[in-house]
Amino acid sequence: MEDSVPALRIEDLKKLYAKDKKVAGTEALKGVSLTIQKGEFFGLLGPNGAGKTSLIGIASGLVVKTSGTVEVMGSPIDTDPVTAKTHIGLVPQELNFDIFETPLNIIVNQAGYYGIPRATALPRAEQILKDLGLWDKRDVASQKLSGGMKRRLLIARALIHEPRILLLDEPTAGVDVELRRGMWEYLRKINAAGTTIVLTTHYLEEAEQLCKRVAIINKGEIIEQGSVKELIGKLSFATLLLDTVEPVTPAQIALMRDLPVTVIDDNTLELTLKPNEIVNDSIRLMTKIGISIKNIRNSGSRLEEVFVNLIEKGS
Amino acid sequence: MTTAPIFIGYYTMLRKDIRRILRIWSQTLLPPVVTTTLYYLIFGAFIGSQVQPIDGFSYMQFIVPGLVMMTVITSAYMNTVSTFYFAKWVHTLDELLVSPMPSWVVIAGFVSGGVARAVMVAVLVLIVSLFFTHMTIVSIGIVIAAILLTAILFALAGLLNGMFAKSFDAISIIPTFVLTPLTYLGGVFYSIDQLPEFFRIISLANPVLYMVNAFRYGFLGISDVPIGLAFGVMIGFIVVLLAIVLWLFHKGAGLKN
Ligand SMILES: Nc1ncnc2c1ncn2[C@@H]1O[C@H](COP(=O)(O)OP(=O)(O)OP(=O)(O)O)[C@@H](O)[C@H]1O
């Protein structure tokens, strides 16, 4: 029974930011429904202003929703916010710790807010800070940490009360490639140990690397969701690069008008195929008008393209 | 949350604030002690020696409770308005809002920080006053109750100011234009019985008058207003302010920049 309860269940969630003196009201979420099972590593993708932070804010108790249902491990945030909040660890998009405090104090105090006594929190904090490579800096004012260290401190703080669900809002923004990979490794480990993870990111590579399932949100609506593989398979446009033997002539280019071809340079053509289109059809026409193809390269099909295509279609 | 975790959350907030108050003591504790000492010197020693005794007490003895109350009011108010506004400004308030602590515990944490600072300052200025005069205590219970209730009241008022403030400038408007006039005119320096009837009646509308008099009663056993009424006024204000703050927290208003 317990196992059938999703980690996070969101139904018809709406958020309307009231209009201010200067800015008009914004409908940040227009009826979002999403179910994330226990143990998942879930990605929430979307362009700036899509509503990702609003959604995460509502689930973690920072933003008051306009309407809809949110349940965390089966506990509705309306009627049982205390239980719901105990299950969630939040890594916010913006740094929000006291820059005059030391990492150790920040984390141990946070534990206190969750009702964990200092005596229990201290050894736990030591372990987490060591895991995240911050132990050496435990007694330094946190404003003196580097940007990447500050990001890791946010993660450490979110984990101190051992939450069942970790919500990460662009955790690797501004973190260098090597450090980012280190963070991925750490997150994978936590996920493998049973923590459900929901991650928002602009780095699609990150979602591809980490998440099994993703949802794409745009202008407050979920426009697509599914497994990463499925999404790429179903929606992507395969992109092939064709190297020609002879330079392509303007006359030939004119004759290829109806093909999904872009000329990269005199000797390179790019062929973009929709999921149901067949390579042969295009090659046949090219052969007929005298283009010989030396080589076909696969430029791959990435979530990046799926994403861009979907967003463009939507707007 | 059961009782114990709630208490740990509350204690964590209070401990953090007390450590902060002590760390920056030259900004939090020293200024009111210096200002009050000057008041003791000027009004109590220099001018006060020329003033007729009031109800049998020297002018110095008369103003000590009022001056202590004045520091309690400003310390409690400034503490919550600044800690809350700062927490909102740098978003550390989020640390509390994501935690499972119910709003009333978070409010209690902020208010208790203000009360702690007010009590520390009150004790310090009372000790300093002993260099100028001797103080009697008629009822220690009334002294403590008056300090605590006044501190709670103004800590709540400061919190409310912090919730509505939109800038750092805004957090000094109320203290300058409302708080200071109310305290100066709240019977700190004179008994309202000495005022013309018109001003005496106007003064009765000033809540600070009741706190100062309740506190003075605890020391000297004299008051311009009935003690029961004085405590009623304090409790009444606390209930109203607390209700407003709780309601704003519930709506999530005043918690974001
Ligand atoms: N506090 C607020 N008051 C008013 N409008 C807001 C507020 N927060 C967000 N919005 C608006 O709601 C919409 C969604 O914002 P949100 O921060 O959820 O987007 P996001 O997907 O997290 O974007 P990003 O990738 O840039 O972080 C935007 O149009 C934004 O301007």
Ligand SMILES: [Mg+2]
């Ligand atoms: Mg965001």
